[in-house]
Amino acid sequence: MVVPEGHSIHRLATRHAELFAGEKPQVSSPQGRFAEGAALISGTLLESTEAYGKHLLHHYAGEMTLHIHLGLYGKFTDGAGEPPAPVGQVRLRMVGDRHWLDLRGPTACELLTPGEVEALRARLGPDPLRADADPARAYARISRSPTPLAALLLDQSVVAGTGLIFVTEALFRAGLPPLLPGRNLTPAGWQALWADLVELMTLAVERGRIDTVRPAHLPEAMGRAPRVDRHGGEVYVYRRSGDPCHVCGSAVSRGELGGRNLYWCAACQAG
Numbered sequence: 400m401v402v403p404e405g406h407s408i409h410r411l412a413t414r415h416a417e418l419f420a421g422e423k424p425q426v427s428s429p430q431g432r433f434a435e436g437a438a439l440i441s442g443t444l445l446e447s448t449e450a451y452g453k454h455l456l457h458h459y460a461g462e463m464t465l466h467i468h469l470g471l472y473g474k475f476t477d478g479a480g481e482p483p484a485p486v487g488q489v490r491l492r493m494v495g496d497r498h499w500l501d502l503r504g505p506t507a508c509e510l511l512t513p514g515e516v517e518a519l520r521a522r523l524g525p526d527p528l529r530a531d532a533d534p535a536r537a538y539a540r541i542s543r544s545p546t547p548l549a550a551l552l553l554d555q556s557v558v559a560g561t562g563l564i565f566v567t568e569a570l571f572r573a574g575l576p577p578l579l580p581g582r583n584l585t586p587a588g589w590q591a592l593w594a595d596l597v598e599l600m601t602l603a604v605e606r607g608r609i610d611t612v613r614p615a616h617l618p619e620a621m622g623r624a625p626r627v628d629r630h631g632g633e634v635y636v637y638r639r640s641g642d643p644c645h646v647c648g649s650a651v652s653r654g655e656l657g658g659r660n661l662y663w664c665a666a667c668q669a670g
């Protein structure tokens with residue numbers, strides 16, 4: 400299982416605004432675990448939605464915010480017209496004028512006060528998909544730390560929204576070894592890495608999948624078979640251990656960092 404990366408949460412925020420913003424949806428918790436919170440916002444104007452890293456926020460009138468974190472198992476389904484009878488553990492159901500939406504299995508589904516929303520933002524690093532992101536905040540952490548760069552970029556308090564695919568692929572594209580201590584990353588190196596994360600993640604929001612391969616390394620350009628993987632998308636190293644690097648042909652390496660798999664090309668990412 401893989402926690403959804405930030406681009407999918409930004410896509411959900413946009414979709415939920417299209418489905419419900421400006422309406423007063425009926426909100427319930429068929430399973431019961433969010434019954435009290437649902438009753439507080441049901442019938443209230445949904446003003447806006449936003450994503451911050453892997454966190455989804457629905458802002459209701461009266462300064463009430465619904466906070467959702469999908470975690471490993473959370474999943475939304477939605478549809479037009481009348482909702483079906485609830486199936487399984489539906490934590491949250493929203494029914495608007497034209498659409499319905501169900502949420503099952505989230506790590507967090509709770510109401511936050513404005514102060515709690517501020518506290519959430521304060522514990523997250525800048526999100527490359529947000530216009531208000533300040534990459535200097537992340538570099539202040541990275542440039543002081545002996546921790547491997549890959550671990551820092553996966554730490555949501557350093558950068559928000561980046562998961563293993565974006566991190567491993569951005570490090571490959573930058574030619575940086577994943578175990579490089581953060582404090583060895585130059586300011587210019589960080590500037591380029593951040594710009595690449597913004598580009599890769601923005602493309603993923605548009606396409607709904609993560610593609611990181613430059614035109615010269617696409618299957619058609621190289622005369623190779625397209626990637627077959629449930630995550631979709633063309634990538635350089637993620638889950639390609641032992642396969643030939645698209646750039647230099649060396650076998651892609653795999654290692655572990657804090658219980659997570661890491662993938663890199665030892666030749667291209669020598670630093």
Ligand SMILES: [Zn+2]
Pocket residue numbers: 644645646647648649664665666667668
């Ligand atoms: Zn290589």
